[in-house]
Amino acid sequence: MFEDLSVVSVVSLLATVCTVGQFLTGSVITAKITNKGSTTGITVYPFLTTLINCTFWLKYGVLAQDQTLVVVNSIGALLQTIYLIIYYIHTKQKNTLHNQLLAGGAVLFPVLIYVKFFSPDDDMAAFHLGLIASGCAVLMYGSPLATMAEVMKTKCTETMTPALSVANFVVSSEWYIYGRLVNDLFIQIPSLLGAFLSFAQLPLYLLYPRTPPRIAVL
Numbered sequence: 709m710f711e712d713l714s715v716v717s718v719v720s721l722l723a724t725v726c727t728v729g730q731f732l733t734g735s736v737i738t739a740k741i742t743n744k745g746s747t748t749g750i751t752v753y754p755f756l757t758t759l760i761n762c763t764f765w766l767k768y769g770v771l772a773q774d775q776t777l778v779v780v781n782s783i784g785a786l787l788q789t790i791y792l793i794i795y796y797i798h799t800k801q802k803n804t805l806h807n808q809l810l811a812g813g814a815v816l817f818p819v820l821i822y823v824k825f826f827s828p829d830d831d832m833a834a835f836h837l838g839l840i841a842s843g844c845a846v847l848m849y850g851s852p853l854a855t856m857a858e859v860m861k862t863k864c865t866e867t868m869t870p871a872l873s874v875a876n877f878v879v880s881s882e883w884y885i886y887g888r889l890v891n892d893l894f895i896q897i898p899s900l901l902g903a904f905l906s907f908a909q910l911p912l913y914l915l916y917p918r919t920p921p922r923i924a925v926l
């Protein structure tokens with residue numbers, strides 16, 4: 709049964725399963741929203757930005773004929789859409805959310821319209837969309853830099869989650885290996901950056917405690 713599996717197939721499967729597992733962490737947040745009946749203290753941006761990112765990669769996967777990208781990002785886009793619907797139902801700031809959704813649409817739809825109707829051919833469309841998708845991935849992978857700076861400032865790691873840091877490192881590494889195997893720089897570059905940044909977080913858990921140091925009161 710397993711003799712027919714190639715290295716690419718194995719890495720593809722691992723990356724897909726682990727990435728979908730990451731996407732499913734959003735269900736924990738939406739469960740909290742449902743239990744509270746409110747979105748107070750919870751931002752919509754992780755759901756919205758992940759949906760945009762998945763949509764770009766999904767379209768790129770279609771153009772590049774990469775079934776792995778199509779499958780994993782179809783699942784991701786569907787889950788983020790469900791999370792957004794749950795968020796919309798429970799938020800009391802619907803006007804603010806409408807503006808945020810419009811801003812997201814202003815980023816997403818012009819790119820898709822260009823790729824569909826104005827790009828000279830599919831190869832050029834895939835190239836341009838690959839640049840945009842990898843750029844979005846770099847921005848998302850770069851977000852921990854702010855957290856790392858906060859940790860070094862406060863001298864504690866309470867704002868970081870060890871399991872998440874390890875998971876991000878593993879998933880980014882898997883996608884980098886997959887990108888190398890299929891010879892796709894648009895997958896390799898942001899994944900390598902993500903793996904590096906995730907790995908760079910790990911020593912912080914050894915250097916700083918989970919709780920801030922107590923200041924002695926004289």
